[in-house]
Amino acid sequence: MATPALEMWGMLPTFFVCWGDPRQIVNDALEEIVTQRLAEIGYDLVELRRGGSRNRPVLDVRIDRRDGAPVTVDDCARASRAIEERLDGGEVIADRYRLEVSSPGVERPLKTAADFRRFAGKPASLLAPALGGRVEVTLVAVEGEPGSEEIVVRTAKGEERRVPLGGVSEARLAFHW
Numbered sequence: 001m002a003t004p005a006l007e008m009w010g011m012l013p014t015f016f017v018c019w020g021d022p023r024q025i026v027n028d029a030l031e032e033i034v035t036q037r038l039a040e041i042g043y044d045l046v047e048l049r050r051g052g053s054r055n056r057p058v059l060d061v062r063i064d065r066r067d068g069a070p071v072t073v074d075d076c077a078r079a080s081r082a083i084e085e086r087l088d089g090g091e092v093i094a095d096r097y098r099l100e101v102s103s104p105g106v107e108r109p110l111k112t113a114a115d116f117r118r119f120a121g122k123p124a125s126l127l128a129p130a131l132g133g134r135v136e137v138t139l140v141a142v143e144g145e146p147g148s149e150e151i152v153v154r155t156a157k158g159e160e161r162r163v164p165l166g167g168v169s170e171a172r173l174a175f176h177w
Contacts, residue, residue, distance in 0.1 A: 030092050034061060037082050042066055043075070046104040046111075057097045059083075062104040068118075071103035110171040113142045113149045123174040126153065130163045136174050137161075 035045045043063045052058035063079050065071055080101040087093055110116055110124060120139050127134045137153035140160060144150050149165040 027092075030059075033086050033092060034059075034083055037086050038063060038079060041078060041082050043079055047109050052098065055094060055096065057094055059087075059093070059097060059099050061099065061101045062108075063101060064104055064108075076101040076103070106175040107172045110173065113146070113165055116142045116151050116165070116171075119173060123176075124153075125172050125174045126151075126163070126168055127170040128163050128168045130167050131155075131161065 030050070031045070031048055034048055038045050042065070044066060045061065046064050047060075047062040049060040050057055051060065061079070061083065063071060063075065065075060080099055083099060083101070087097065087099070088095075107125075110119065116139055120141055122139055123136060124139050125134060125136050131137070131153075135155065137155055140152040140154050142149050142151055142165070143162070150162040151165055151168060152160060152162055154160055
């Protein structure tokens with residue numbers, strides 16, 4: 001007899017659990033392989049998460065196109081094949097892994113100065129002590145030299161504030177349904 005979850009959706013739900021610093025979700029070797037392989041075929045790694053179990057890990061890879069166009073299903077398939085070529089063999093990850101490649105989505109993470117520049121004028125949710133915690137702002141600009149950049153944001157009250165890029169713990173584009 002099938003369970004209600006199987007009857008309703010056709011498969012059991014998948015959960016991603018992360019302990020520790022979310023920026024250190026996967027080991028450096030795995031991230032380097034994925035980043036390098038994506039760069040070779042013209043994509044950027046936006047986010048890499050590891051879930052599942054030790055014997056059956058799940059890699060959740062979020063990619064972006066370098067030309068700024070939306071990520072398509074064909075892009076995801078191409079990136080998946082390229083990553084699998086490097087991962088098959090079990091040197092960095094177990095033989096029985098599952099790879100999921102997708103676009104970064106509407107609430108895309110922002111990590112680099114280039115990300116903040118690209119999305120100037122868009123609303124974002126930032127976690128930054130200089131702003132008093134988590135706050136929704138409009139991205140205005142990035143100022144300063146590499147290594148000492150500041151993110152210029154506009155608060156809901158219309159005030160412009162500057163936050164050191166290194167002082168932003170987490171940032172994502174904000175999307176309102």
